[in-house]
Amino acid sequence: MRSFFFLRWPVADMFRLTSDPIVPTHRSDDQAGAFVTFKGRVRSRNGGRTVLRLEYEAYAEMALTEGNAMVGEAIERFGLVDAEIVHRIGLLEVGDTAVWVEVAAPHRREAFAAAEWLVDQLKWRVPIWKREIYAEGDSGWIGADAPPGGGKFEVEFGRRMTCLHEVGEAGARLLGEARVLIVGVGGLAVGALPALVGAGIGTIGLVDPDEVETSNLHRQTLFAAADVGRGKVERAAAFATRLRPGMRVETFPHALEATNADALIRAYDWIVDGTDSFAAKRLLNAVCRRHRKPLVTASVHRWEGQIMTVMPDGPCLACLFPQSPPEGCVGTCAEEGVYGGLVGLVGSLQATEVVKGILGMSILDREVLLVDLRTSDVTRLARTSRPDCEGCRGELPGSDDPLEVSRLEQAASRFGAYRVVDIREVGERPALAVPHLHIPMSRFDPPSGPMVLVCAHGVRSLVLAAELASLGIPAVSLRGGVSAHPELADAGPG
């Protein structure tokens, strides 16, 4: 039966991919009395976010093979006369047609059933991924829908993990609910990302502003030569959803900075440090402590790696290294070179810390692990908390940024007496829970004496503090604003 239809319509014709607007064939056949057409369109809202555009990416060869096999199966299963699917790839605007499914059957009942079956199958069998581009400027890759009814794919995917005594069904559920943020998509992420996806982590966030470069490839092996020049977070997200289409990957093509770190880190359960600068590691350490998020930090040098996990109440990175090394005295991979296989190993160890932490197993929360691949030596050293560690309190050690404080009390040591000034606009409040003046930024008139400026995220207040400082007026910004200091937010009316 199937071969009969294959003779009439070449295989590659029943399922097509196109980067142009969809033009359906509207095939007709005198045997068909019922035609059902399904049109999937780009909608402007999804999961509470405003979507501006969509990008579809397909693994084309496999999509065509699998798509045509699927349509052939539908013809056989429902006794159809004909069926056709056309799927868009590339950039689409809201309102564009993303997929067109048309089914021709002798009677309406088979036609409706087959159309629905094809749309469901399409969403989890055919390797096509969509990236939603949101009004706020970020984007997220959405994998294929999870297979209906728990899904054979998901069950088979997770079986070897669930079999482990330490995991089981309960552990697999915890891993599936976890949200893990990888900051820096470089060598360490190459080891960490596949291991986290493989362990069944439900949601992974990726932060990196850079594009893939040829000099990255020898150690950043989840990228391909063809990815050079494309965004790292996007390519890494495509890798992850190819491996496990049902998972969620959130991408942030920006650098981690003091102004965005609080908001990013608060949205996740575990943080993996994949950065290659000591400044970024210290920032991560402080912000993770501030929000009581566990951080798995690591670094590599030629053939050697260090890895440790900073828990909310354990010793932190700044307890071990209280001082920032001067610029240039501690090499980066770019300056010093690194053996490619090392980063995969150390990144994989980082993923293992996350997985074991989620499962409640023992982790490197009071030790640092040293790996030397030249000699195959592995060394574990015990570390303890340092009294009065600024990093433990969520502050950047040694930082005396003249424009920012990370807590109100720091302003007291800088100024003596000071006032808190809320510069948010009228509609933005409720009022702060501490004594303060409210002077909206749009009509700001500086009061007398030193002040701490507070806004929603610490961005406007930093801009204003810099402006006032240039006029000789003593003012600092509260880093991260109200969003980083929930204790300042009052439920009462403003």
Next chain:
Amino acid sequence: MTVHVRYFAVLRERAGRERESVEIEPMTARELVDRLIRERGLGLPSPLIRIAVGGAFVEDGSVLADGDEIVLLPPVAGG
């Protein structure tokens, strides 16, 4: 007395060796590091170097004993 020193990462490269045994008078961990910075040209400010003795990090004033296994660790940034 004799202590056994192990260098990691950039310290190993600058010392030109991975391990060595050092003859010392009674001294603290930090005093030993300061001496090795001079003698081996380690090229890092002393406070940046962390010292572990017998598998655990120690305070600067910790007094060394005969046969101690000492690890010197610099901060590393690569990723």
